[in-house]
Amino acid sequence: MRLMWLLPLLAAPLVLGREAPIPPGYVGYTFCRNGLAETWLRADLVGTPQAAEVLAHEAVHRRQAGVAATCEAFFGSLTSARRVIEVEIPAYCEELTVAVARGAARDAMLRDYALRISAQSGAMENRLDVLTMLRRACGPVGQP
Secondary structure, three states, X not given: OOOOOOOOOOOOOEEOOEEOOOOOOOOEEEEEEOOEEEEXXXXXXXXXXXXXXXXXXXXXXXXXXXXXXXHHHHHHOOOOHHHHHHHHHHHHHHHHHHHHXXXXXXXXXXXXXHHHHHHHHOOHHHHHHHHHHHHHHOOOOOOO
16 A cells, blocks of 8 residues: 655744654655755655656656745745645646556546545545546546
8 A cells, every 4th residue: 555645734844953854654755955845755665666656746846846936935835725736736647647657547546646635735525626626637538
């Protein structure tokens, strides 16, 4: 069973002069350090097919942070379920492309991603709406 990993709702704060620990259960995590978006990947995933999926997803968040006024402003903007959903959908579409290319079942992945996004954003009651949004954003069935 795959572990759930989520985009942080806030930039990684400093705790007593050092970086806060990576939240438990994450396999990938993008955060700000010195104004730049960085991605952490759990060490046991390096070189695995799942690593490519996680890195594709997190690359989207680095790009999103890169076009914001500042990295911190990007992560600071994740204050509502709607905003989290808006940021996560393109990242999961990118992850889907990698997962499907390695043979994953597209529709099963979309359902899993919808559940993850709904849980992360606090929009569990809107799971089917998130699934509809994902299907629309990630393209028709013939596409990744």
